[in-house]
Amino acid sequence: MSVNYAGILWNKQKKIYDTILFVFVLGYLGLYIVFTGLYNPELTAETMIIRATATLALLLLHIILAIGPLARLNSKFLPLLYNRRHLGVTMFLVALVHGVFSIMQFHSLGSKNPLISLFTSNGSYNSLVEFPFQVLGFFALMILFLMAATSHDFWLKNLSPKVWKGLHMMVYLAYALIIMHVMLGVVQLESSPFIYGGLMLGLMIIIALHFGSSIKSGRGLALTSKGYYYACNLEDIKDDCAKVVTLNGENIAIFKYDGKLSAISNVCKHQNGPLGEGKVIDGCVTCPWHGYQYEPHNGTSPPPFTEKVATYLLKLDGEKVFVDPKPQPEGTALEPITFES
Numbered sequence: 256m257s258v259n260y261a262g263i264l265w266n267k268q269k270k271i272y273d274t275i276l277f278v279f280v281l282g283y284l285g286l287y288i289v290f291t292g293l294y295n296p297e298l299t300a301e302t303m304i305i306r307a308t309a310t311l312a313l314l315l316l317h318i319i320l321a322i323g324p325l326a327r328l329n330s331k332f333l334p335l336l337y338n339r340r341h342l343g344v345t346m347f348l349v350a351l352v353h354g355v356f357s358i359m360q361f362h363s364l365g366s367k368n369p370l371i372s373l374f375t376s377n378g379s380y381n382s383l384v385e386f387p388f389q390v391l392g393f394f395a396l397m398i399l400f401l402m403a404a405t406s407h408d409f410w411l412k413n414l415s416p417k418v419w420k421g422l423h424m425m426v427y428l429a430y431a432l433i434i435m436h437v438m439l440g441v442v443q444l445e446s447s448p449f450i451y452g453g454l455m456l457g458l459m460i461i462i463a464l465h466f467g468s469s470i471k472s473g474r475g476l477a478l479t480s481k482g483y484y485y486a487c488n489l490e491d492i493k494d495d496c497a498k499v500v501t502l503n504g505e506n507i508a509i510f511k512y513d514g515k516l517s518a519i520s521n522v523c524k525h526q527n528g529p530l531g532e533g534k535v536i537d538g539c540v541t542c543p544w545h546g547y548q549y550e551p552h553n554g555t556s557p558p559p560f561t562e563k564v565a566t567y568l569l570k571l572d573g574e575k576v577f578v579d580p581k582p583q584p585e586g587t588a589l590e591p592i593t594f595e596s
C-alpha cells in the first residue's frame with residue numbers, strides 16, 4: 256500500500272467506461288422498445304420488458320466472455336478487462352429484471368408460490384425437448400448472483416484467490432445453462448428464429464476467440480529450460496515502466512528500473528488495478544488507480560503495509576526477455592535480472 260493513498264487518473268477512465276455502459280444499456284432498451292412498438296405492436300409491455308432485458312443480458316454476457324481472450328490476443332483490450340466488474344454486475348441486474356418479470360408474468364397469477372410454480376408447472380424433467388427451460392435460467396441467474404454478490408472488496412480479501420477464481424470460472428457453466436435455456440425456450444414457445452441464430456453466432460465467436468487466444472498463449476518460444484516463454488525485447492519496456500504479457504492465463508507485468516528487470520503480478524491487491532500501467536516511483540511499483548505500492552523484486556508493500564503479490568522468474572537472452580508464467584508464492588523475493596544499459 257502507499258503512503259499517499261488517493262483516487263487518481265484511472266478513476267476518471269473508470270467513470271468514462273461506466274458512462275459508456277450506462278448509455279449503451281439505456282440506448283439498447285430504448286431502441287428495442289421503439290422497434291417492437293413499430294413492428295410488433297401487439298406485444299404487451301411485460302413481454303417487451305422480458306425480451307428486451309433477456310437479449311440485452313445475453314449480449315452483455317457475450318461481451319464479458321469475449322474480453323478475456325481479446326485482452327490475451329491484443330493488450331489494447333486490457334483496459335476492458337480491468338473494468339469488467341461493473342459490466343458483470345450490470346449484466347446480472349439486467350438478467351434479474353428478466354427473471355423477476357418472467358416469474359411475475361408466468362408463475363405468480365395462480366394459487367401456488369411463484370418459485371414452486373417455476374419448478375413444477377412443467378414437469379417434463381425426463382424429456383430433452385420439453386424440459387422446463389425456465390429452471391435452467393433460474394440456476395444460471397443464481398450463479399451470476401453469487402459472482403455479483405461476492406464482487407465487493409470484502410470478499411476479494413476474504414475468499415482465497417483460488418476460490419474466487421473458481422467462482423468466476425462458473426460463468427462458463429452459467430453460459431451453458433443460458434444456451435440451453437434459450438434454445439429450449441425458442442423450440443417450446445416457437446419464438447423468433449433470429450434469437451436462435453444470434454445465439455449460435457455468439458457461441459461460435461466466443462469459441463473462436465478462446466481457441467485463438469489459447470493458441471497465442473502457448474506459442475511462446477521455449478528457452479534453455481522448460482517453462483520459459485518469450486515475452487518481449489528489452490527495448491520494448493520504457494525505463495521505470497512495464498510491459499504486460501498474458502501467458503497461461505496469468506497477467507504478468509515485467510518492470511525495467513535502475514538497469515534491472517523484475518516481474519510481478521499485474522493485478523493490484525486493492526481493487527485489481529493494472530500494476531503494469533503504473534510506474535516505479537521511489538523504487539516501488541505504484542498502482543495507477545489508488546497508489547498502492549510494491550517492491551518490484553519481491554512484490555511486497557513497503558512497511559508498515561503488508562500487501563503481497565506473486566512474482567515471476569525471468570531470463571534474459573541477449574535482447575530477448577523470457578518469463579516463466581508459473582507464479583511464485585506471493586511475496587517471494589527473486590534476484591532481479593541486471594543488464595548493461
Ligand code: HEM
Pocket residue numbers: 319320322323324339340341342343344346347399400402403406407420423424426504527
Ligand atoms: C455476473 C457478474 C460477472 C461475470 C459474468 C464475470 C465473468 C468473468 C469471466 C468470464 C471470467 C474469466 C474470464 C477470462 O479470464 O477470460 C472472470 C474472471 C475474473 N473476474 Fe469476473 N465476472 C463477473 C463479476 C466480476 C466482478 C464483480 C469482478 C470484480 C471484482 C470481476 C473481476 C474478475 C477478475 C479480476 C477475473 C480474473 C480472475 C483470474 O483470472 O484470476 N468479475 N469473470
Ligand code: HEM
Pocket residue numbers: 302305306307309310312313316350353354355357358361373389391392393394395396433436437440444446447450
Ligand atoms: C429466474 C430466471 C429466469 C426465468 C424464470 C426465465 C424465464 C424466461 C421465459 C419465460 C422466457 C420466454 C419469454 C418470451 O419469449 O416471452 C425466457 C426467454 C429468454 N431468456 Fe430467460 N429466464 C431466466 C433467466 C435468464 C437468464 C439468466 C438469462 C441470461 C441471459 C436469460 C436469457 C433469456 C433469453 C435470451 C430469452 C429469449 C428472449 C426472446 O425470445 O427474445 N434468461 N426466459
Ligand code: FES
Pocket residue numbers: 523524525526527528529542543544545546547
Ligand atoms: S491501488 Fe487501488 S487498485 Fe491498486
